[in-house]
Structures are given as C-alpha cells and as structure tokens.
Amino acid sequence: MKLTFRWYGEKDSIPLSYIRQIPGMTGVVTAVYDVPVGEAWSDSSLNKLKSLCDEQCMGMEVIESIPVHEDIKLGRGKRDYYIENYCKNIRAVAKVGVKCVCYNFMPVFDWLRTDMHHPNADGSDSLSYSRADYEKVDPNNLHLPGWDESYTPEELQSLLAAYREVSHEDLFENLVYFLKKVIPVCEEVGINMAIHADDPPWDIFGLPRIVSTEADLDKMFEAVPSVRNGVTLCAGSFGAGRSNDVIKMAGKYAKQGRVHFVHLRNVKYTDDTDSFCEVGHRSADGSLDMAGIVKALVDNGFDGYVRPDHGRNIWNEGGKPGYGLFDRALGATYINGLFEMAEKVKAK
Numbered sequence: 296m297k298l299t300f301r302w303y304g305e306k307d308s309i310p311l312s313y314i315r316q317i318p319g320m321t322g323v324v325t326a327v328y329d330v331p332v333g334e335a336w337s338d339s340s341l342n343k344l345k346s347l348c349d350e351q352c353m354g355m356e357v358i359e360s361i362p363v364h365e366d367i368k369l370g371r372g373k374r375d376y377y378i379e380n381y382c383k384n385i386r387a388v389a390k391v392g393v394k395c396v397c398y399n400f401m402p403v404f405d406w407l408r409t410d411m412h413h414p415n416a417d418g419s420d421s422l423s424y425s426r427a428d429y430e431k432v433d434p435n436n437l438h439l440p441g442w443d444e445s446y447t448p449e450e451l452q453s454l455l456a457a458y459r460e461v462s463h464e465d466l467f468e469n470l471v472y473f474l475k476k477v478i479p480v481c482e483e484v485g486i487n488m489a490i491h492a493d494d495p496p497w498d499i500f501g502l503p504r505i506v507s508t509e510a511d512l513d514k515m516f517e518a519v520p521s522v523r524n525g526v527t528l529c530a531g532s533f534g535a536g537r538s539n540d541v542i543k544m545a546g547k548y549a550k551q552g553r554v555h556f557v558h559l560r561n562v563k564y565t566d567d568t569d570s571f572c573e574v575g576h577r578s579a580d581g582s583l584d585m586a587g588i589v590k591a592l593v594d595n596g597f598d599g600y601v602r603p604d605h606g607r608n609i610w611n612e613g614g615k616p617g618y619g620l621f622d623r624a625l626g627a628t629y630i631n632g633l634f635e636m637a638e639k640v641k642a643k
C-alpha cells in the first residue's frame with residue numbers, strides 16, 4: 296500500500312512540509328488547476344508541481360483528477376478535440392512520473408451534499424446528505440452547497456437541458472468511446488486509469504449516473520477489458536449505496552488488478568431513506584466495515600495507492616470542508632494500522 300494525501304497545489308492551505316510529517320506518507324495526489332476543463336496542461340505547470348513535491352521528498356504519482364469535459368460525456372461534436380487534449384495530458388503527466396489518473400464520468404456535479412457543516416455530537420462538523428433536504432431543492436433554480444461558484448445559473452440550466460436527451464445507455468456509450476481512445480495511450484505510457492465511484496451512487500436531478508454499482512463496473516470492464524481500465528474504490532461513495540457490498544467489490548476488483556487507487560472514508564446512514572453523514576474513519580463511527588474492506592484488498596493482492604478521504608472539521612481548523620489536515624491525518628494513521636495488521640496476518 297502506498298499512502299498518499301490529496302493536495303490542492305500551492306493554493307492549498309496545508310503545506311507539503313506538514314503532509315510529509317504524517318506517518319507513512321509517500322506522496323500527494325494533486326492536479327493542475329490553472330487551465331479550464333478540457334484544455335491541455337502545460338509542461339511548466341506540471342514541472343513546477345513536481346519540483347515542489349521533490350523538495351519535500353513527496354511522490355507525485357497520482358493525479359486527481361484530469362477532469363472530463365462535458366462535451367465528451369454528452370457525445371457532442373467537439374468531443375474528439377477534448378479527447379485529443381485528454382490524451383495529451385496523459386502523456387504529459389506520464390513524463391513527470393505519474394502512474395495513476397483518477398477521473399470521473401458524472402454529469403455536471405461530481406459530488407453532492409446537502410450540508411457542508413453538519414454538526415456532530417462531539418462538536419465537530421462534517422459533510423452530510425439528507426434525502427429530505429435534497430427533495431426541497433428546486434431543480435429549476437438550483438443552488439447547492441459548495442457549487443454556486445462553479446456554474447452560472449444559465450450555464451447550469453443549459454447543461455441540465457442537454458442531459459435530458461442523454462440516457463444511461465448513451466452516457467455509457469460515450470464513456471466507452473472515450474476509453475477506447477484513451478486506454479491505448481495509457482498502455483503505451485504506463486498510466487492506470489481509475490474511475491471514481493459516483494458520489495453518491497445514484498442519479499440526481501434526473502442526471503444519469505453509470506458508475507454506481509458492481510454491475511456498472513462489470514459492464515464497463517467488459518466493454519474495455521485492458522487492466523489499465525480500473526477503478527478508484529471510494530469506500531464512502533460506493534458505501535453510501537446501501538445495496539453495494541463494498542467488501543466484496545474491493546476483493547473482486549483487487550483480484551482482477553483493477554483497483555488502482557483507494558479512497559478510504561466512512562459514512563453513517565442517518566435514516567431509513569438514503570441519507571448519510573460523513574464521520575471519522577473508524578468502523579465503529581459509521582456504517583462501513585473499514586477493516587473488512589482493507590482485509591479484502593490486501594488478501595486479494597492490492598498494492599496500489601490509498602488516501603484518507605474527507606475528514607471531519609475538528610479542533611476549529613476550518614478551511615475547505617472535508618479537506619482539513621487534522622482529521623485526514625488521524626484517518627491516515629488509522630489506515631496505516633489497518634494495513635499493517637492485514638498484511639501481517641496475510642504473511643503468516
């Protein structure tokens with residue numbers, strides 16, 4: 296297991312010099328943030344990131360993410376242009392030593408919560424999703440926590456309208472079209488593509504989602520069988536779907552060599568619909584068996600990248616919700632413990 300930590304580049308309030316002091320930390324998961332989605336990343340931006348990481352002896356082997364332009368997901372006329380840029384980016388990141396690219400194929404919103412500061416009993420706060428609050432959102436006048444700066448209301452309405460014509464099958468075909476062009480480049484330059492689970496794993500606001508279940512992954516891997524075509528096993532995202540057996544999925548896809556990246560976080564189911572709250576990483580704090588997930592990965596030969604996913608906001612840290620230093624560092628030490636135990640038990 297190679298332990299990593301998400302880092303938003305120089306604008307991140309958490310310095311690399313702090314990240315490197317977390318026990319077992321091998322590197323960061325980052326991206327180029329200075330160009331619009333769909334455009335080519337410059338070698339100079341990548342080289343800058345790489346040299347900052349080098350200075351702190353931190354690896355930079357995972358990119359999260361190279362975002363996929365909506366025209367690719369919609370199958371619009373300009374998709375070939377954007378796919379060509381995507382392939383250029385794959386080649387560019389490979390040149391600076393990147394081994395794994397996390398991406399997602401969710402239309403418009405690549406995550407959804409209804410509260411960014413859900414108060415917890417211990418005085419911390421965390422991200423949460425409530426079905427009752429979701430149902431109160433007016434799809435014709437969408438304002439979602441954490442999203443108001445990403446789209447103008449007009450852009451949003453025109454995107455939502457465009458997706459009304461796109462079925463699950465259309466979206467899947469557009470994913471396969473994309474992968475059939477990108478995966479051969481990955482094979483050539485030694486990059487693993489790791490699609491992130493839908494977050495949460497069901498359709499929202501009528502937008503189709505196609506990476507929500509084991510059946511979805513099977514279908515995707517069958518269509519593009521190369522093992523370069525893999526998954527970011529996000530425990531909290533798949534795990535928010537109560538019919539997903541995350542332990543089974545972890546073991547099955549690790550065995551296939553398709554788990555290229557793992558996000559570990561726990562969620563707690565908070566009512567009998569599909570509401571959930573993000574909690575500390577420990578199994579006892581939420582609804583997922585984190586030790587079971589790690590054991591399934593290790594027992595099936597997983598040796599890829601792992602990062603603690605969202606943490607709670609604790610010790611008055613503030614900052615980007617889910618991406619503070621403190622609770623993710625606590626999560627990292629817990630993850631170290633789970634892997635140490637699973638690997639020692641396996642070696643016996």
Ligand SMILES: [Mn+2]
Pocket residue numbers: 491529532558604
């Ligand atoms: Mn995740």
